[in-house]
Amino acid sequence: MFTGLSAFPLTPLTREGVDEVAHAGLTARLVDASVDSITALGSTGSYVYLDRASRARVARLTVENAGSIPVAVGIGALSTRAVLEHAEDAQNAGAAGVLLAPVSYQPLTPDDVFGLFEDVTRELSVPLAVYDNPATTHVTFTDELYAAIAALPNVASIKIPPAAASRVPELKGLLPSGITLGISGDAAAATGLAQGCDAWFSAIGGTLPLLAQGIARPARAGDHPAALRESARLQPLWDLFAEHGSYRVIAAIAEHLELVTRPSLPRPIRGLPDETRVRLAAVLKFVAA
Amino acid sequence: MFTGLSAFPLTPLTREGVDEVAHAGLTARLVDASVDSITALGSTGSYVYLDRASRARVARLTVENAGSIPVAVGIGALSTRAVLEHAEDAQNAGAAGVLLAPVSYQPLTPDDVFGLFEDVTRELSVPLAVYDNPATTHVTFTDELYAAIAALPNVASIKIPPAAASRVPELKGLLPSGITLGISGDAAAATGLAQGCDAWFSAIGGTLPLLAQGIARPARAGDHPAALRESARLQPLWDLFAEHGSYRVIAAIAEHLELVTRPSLPRPIRGLPDETRVRLAAVLKFVAA
Numbered sequence: 001m002f003t004g005l006s007a008f009p010l011t012p013l014t015r016e017g018v019d020e021v022a023h024a025g026l027t028a029r030l031v032d033a034s035v036d037s038i039t040a041l042g043s044t045g046s047y048v049y050l051d052r053a054s055r056a057r058v059a060r061l062t063v064e065n066a067g068s069i070p071v072a073v074g075i076g077a078l079s080t081r082a083v084l085e086h087a088e089d090a091q092n093a094g095a096a097g098v099l100l101a102p103v104s105y106q107p108l109t110p111d112d113v114f115g116l117f118e119d120v121t122r123e124l125s126v127p128l129a130v131y132d133n134p135a136t137t138h139v140t141f142t143d144e145l146y147a148a149i150a151a152l153p154n155v156a157s158i159k160i161p162p163a164a165a166s167r168v169p170e171l172k173g174l175l176p177s178g179i180t181l182g183i184s185g186d187a188a189a190a191t192g193l194a195q196g197c198d199a200w201f202s203a204i205g206g207t208l209p210l211l212a213q214g215i216a217r218p219a220r221a222g223d224h225p226a227a228l229r230e231s232a233r234l235q236p237l238w239d240l241f242a243e244h245g246s247y248r249v250i251a252a253i254a255e256h257l258e259l260v261t262r263p264s265l266p267r268p269i270r271g272l273p274d275e276t277r278v279r280l281a282a283v284l285k286f287v288a289a
Numbered sequence: 290m291f292t293g294l295s296a297f298p299l300t301p302l303t304r305e306g307v308d309e310v311a312h313a314g315l316t317a318r319l320v321d322a323s324v325d326s327i328t329a330l331g332s333t334g335s336y337v338y339l340d341r342a343s344r345a346r347v348a349r350l351t352v353e354n355a356g357s358i359p360v361a362v363g364i365g366a367l368s369t370r371a372v373l374e375h376a377e378d379a380q381n382a383g384a385a386g387v388l389l390a391p392v393s394y395q396p397l398t399p400d401d402v403f404g405l406f407e408d409v410t411r412e413l414s415v416p417l418a419v420y421d422n423p424a425t426t427h428v429t430f431t432d433e434l435y436a437a438i439a440a441l442p443n444v445a446s447i448k449i450p451p452a453a454a455s456r457v458p459e460l461k462g463l464l465p466s467g468i469t470l471g472i473s474g475d476a477a478a479a480t481g482l483a484q485g486c487d488a489w490f491s492a493i494g495g496t497l498p499l500l501a502q503g504i505a506r507p508a509r510a511g512d513h514p515a516a517l518r519e520s521a522r523l524q525p526l527w528d529l530f531a532e533h534g535s536y537r538v539i540a541a542i543a544e545h546l547e548l549v550t551r552p553s554l555p556r557p558i559r560g561l562p563d564e565t566r567v568r569l570a571a572v573l574k575f576v577a578a
């Protein structure tokens with residue numbers, strides 16, 4: 001489940017809720033590009049901003065439209081009670097795996113984080129990927145916490161942040177052998193894969209899957225220099241991600257390509273300002289060349 | 290509404306949901322201690338961990354049990370849509386005001402934060418207090434953002450973090466004259482009040498209201514040296530807050546006094562470890578002396 005290119009699509013939203021037509025269109029692009037898996041309701045899929053019914057609906061729609069491609073579903077929420085509800089809904093929708101970030105409001109202690117994964121993995125019948133995303137959760141995973149959580153039942157993978165790309169061999173040494181490591185932060189993908197990551201949890205892959213395959217395919221074939229060259233070519237895109245966050249930039253890409261209607265992100269999140277969209281259009285023209 | 294001692298009670302929880310008997314008991318203590326207002330569903334009231342129905346119920350119960358004491362209700366949530374729902378529920382419950390923190394997952398820009406307050410204040414018919422709590426929201430309010438939000442309709446107060454206690458006169462200079470400033474972070478309360486804060490948004494006041502009145506009453510009478518002396522006497526309590534967060538310490542106090550049943554906090558939050566509870570019991574004996 002958690003190997004290769006896992007594409008994280010947007011959840012296109014309108015004032016009325018999930019735009020199901022646009023959602024189907026985004027999923028079809030992922031099927032056409034033969035991504036290895038789809039993760040619905042990742043950070044790029046706006047999971048934390050949606051209510052339970054919308055999340056259950058998106059999980060179901062993604063599984064229905066993904067054909068034979070396995071679908072993982074993000075189940076994170078502020079309360080453990082809500083996480084368990086989302087886990088139940090995802091499994092009922094036919095998810096082949098789940099992704100869990102320790103979403104926080106009150107700062108979480110390592111005991112809180114371990115306890116969350118303990119409470120949730122106990123109830124699962126599908127594999128789970130641990131979503132370490134310090135920029136949104138403000139949780140710092142120590143190596144000890146990684147190891148303790150990786151030893152829990154049903155834990156299959158850890159989605160590591162870009163800063164950990166250089167530590168992949170070391171991390172592999174301290175985790176059980178069955179646990180895969182997936183890089184996140186698209187700018188670090190080629191480096192992470194070259195360092196031995198088994199998966200790329202890709203934000204850009206959810207909207208521009210062929211662009212992502214331009215890195216994922218040579219990496220899978222062992223041609224890491226080619227993957228790194230392609231990543232370097234995309235640097236103007238990574239620069240925009242660094243300045244504005246991949247979430248807002250990718251939504252603006254999908255809006256620019258008319259894959260979704262603008263505004264596609266949930267309030268309070270505002271999309272990119274118009275002047276940045278002009279720059280983005282030029283970058284897109286360049287990277288597509 | 291947002292002046293004097295505003296007490297922030299816990300929302301006592303059991304596995305089944307809100308413990309309504311314990312909740313009524315906590316509210317009665319606040320009525321007996323004649324606090325100036327009650328803020329239900331603040332951070333201390335676990336608001337972000339509760340679903341919509343539980344939050345609406347707590348708002349209603351608090352108003353019912355508060356007698357003539359005005360009740361404000363925390364309405365923060367990750368999505369603007371949910372905030373608007375909570376605002377509607379709070380007003381329908383009879384809240385005299387609302388409190389809004391810009392709860393975040395994706396980092397919020399100043400435009401996002403301003404837009405949130407713009408979208409919400411437009412719909413309100415009661416006054417709103419802006420809840421600036423960087424430790425939980427990870428939002429930094431600049432002076433410009435304070436001023437822009439304070440100019441919106443229905444904005445009545447800003448709940449400032451402890452680090453801003455020394456800047457009260459300066460902040461008052463740049464805000465419209467009708468806006469009150471309330472100090473938060475109980476250890477900074479006496480300082481904030483001495484600096485000219487109009488209100489103390491008090492976590493400890495929600496559970497030990499007489500202890501809080503020991504600071505609030507001399508401050509209200511203009512005897513700031515007495516308020517500062519009393520605050521200094523409570524330093525062992527503030528030390529525990531600094532080490533473990535007021536949220537966990539106050540829940541442990543309420544559990545120790547059997548005002549609520551243990552565990553009273555929502556998972557994934559775990560309560561204080563037992564060894565810290567032993568220390569807490571000694572501190573409570575000392576401060577009550």
